[in-house]
Amino acid sequence: MADPFFSFPREVNEVSARLVAGGVVLMAAATLWLDVRWLTALLAYGFVARVLTGPKLSPLGQLVTRVITPSLPIKARMVPGPPKRFAQAIGAVFTVTAAILTFGFDRFDLAQIVLAVLLVPASLEAFVGVCVGCQMFRLLMRAGVIPATVCEACNDIWSRRPEPAPG
Numbered sequence: 001m002a003d004p005f006f007s008f009p010r011e012v013n014e015v016s017a018r019l020v021a022g023g024v025v026l027m028a029a030a031t032l033w034l035d036v037r038w039l040t041a042l043l044a045y046g047f048v049a050r051v052l053t054g055p056k057l058s059p060l061g062q063l064v065t066r067v068i069t070p071s072l073p074i075k076a077r078m079v080p081g082p083p084k085r086f087a088q089a090i091g092a093v094f095t096v097t098a099a100i101l102t103f104g105f106d107r108f109d110l111a112q113i114v115l116a117v118l119l120v121p122a123s124l125e126a127f128v129g130v131c132v133g134c135q136m137f138r139l140l141m142r143a144g145v146i147p148a149t150v151c152e153a154c155n156d157i158w159s160r161r162p163e164p165a166p167g
Helices: 014-034 038-053 059-071 081-104 108-128 132-142
Strands: 011-013 078-080
Touching: 011 014, 011 081, 014 038, 014 059, 014 078, 014 108, 038 059, 038 081, 038 108, 078 081, 081 108, 081 132, 108 132
Parallel strands: none
Antiparallel strands: 011 078
């Protein structure tokens, strides 16, 4: 049975997730340093699209999963999808807030602060491989706020270690 259109993948390639985060860093940085306000709306759209459908409706998600990742000589590293979706939802809150500040209240100055804060977790994901949203998801699962049924694979994933590099 095919996944419903409005669904998020049960597993996500960590390589693609990091590349998408890198794209977010580039777009947010361009928005801030080049004063390109319309990119705020594109960032917000991308996060909302990824929360709702994974990469299906996200131009950045499509570019990464269909073009960039397949062209790299890097082995896929699959991780559970629910924590990544949670992280995308946090990004959506930040970018939708920035878009509302920019276009609804003409307060791009405040939107720039919101986007600057977003650069921190996006950069950690892209360059260090630390998913802040995933860590928050883990803490919320441990606290019982997010039930274990949301991500049964997550019950085991926190004990996993990356495979050592061959050589």
